[in-house]
Amino acid sequence: QVQLVESGGGVVQPGGSLRLSCAASGFTFSTHGMHWVRQAPGNGLEWVAFIRNDGTNQYYTDSVKGRFTISRDNSRTTLYLQMNSLRPEDTAVYYCAKNGQQLLRGSLDYWGQGTLVTVSS
């Protein structure tokens, strides 16, 4: 079965950095695009970034462009999110999600449990 397990969250000071990881299993990782989505406490969902299956293209929401970098290691079946210059408004649970294929293309069909990032002094 598909499993996505995020790690790397924690408390960091404003201006600091953090790298999130998402370990994937149960599907052919190298053939699927992957997303990061976040949810601030008590708030709705916000899409953060996407990377194509081979890592050739990345897309970001405007508020993280230039600060966050999405990447992947297909040999390790792991997705990453490098977060620099963190701000208090980046405080959220960060989810990784798998992009569907074929008929499910364009859907985020499986989600991890999330990892909490808190940006605070």
Next chain:
Amino acid sequence: DIVMTQTPLSSPVTLGQPASISCRSSQSLVHSDGNTYLNWLQQRPGQPPRLLIYKISNRFSGVPDRFSGSGAGTDFTLKISRVEAEDVGVYYCTQATQFPHTFGQGTKLEIK
């Protein structure tokens, strides 16, 4: 960016009764490939989101048939034919027609 607007934001429903959530996009969600990438997610309390419906009306694996989606262009609807206790949570519409993907504000479904 495409703005997704859901109504209502809160929906108290009696068990066994139907429920309906609307979602409107600020521009057409028809992709150049002819598909409309409008999906619905469910988030139960304390859980991550879960895919319910993809491309307007297709139920994802394991989703009960009391859930249905409809719509076209910029107007979409999620319906639950008979609400059960396990349906409590927040429902989000989301578009994947163009980047950045965007979500509606969420509709909280609760039992009266």
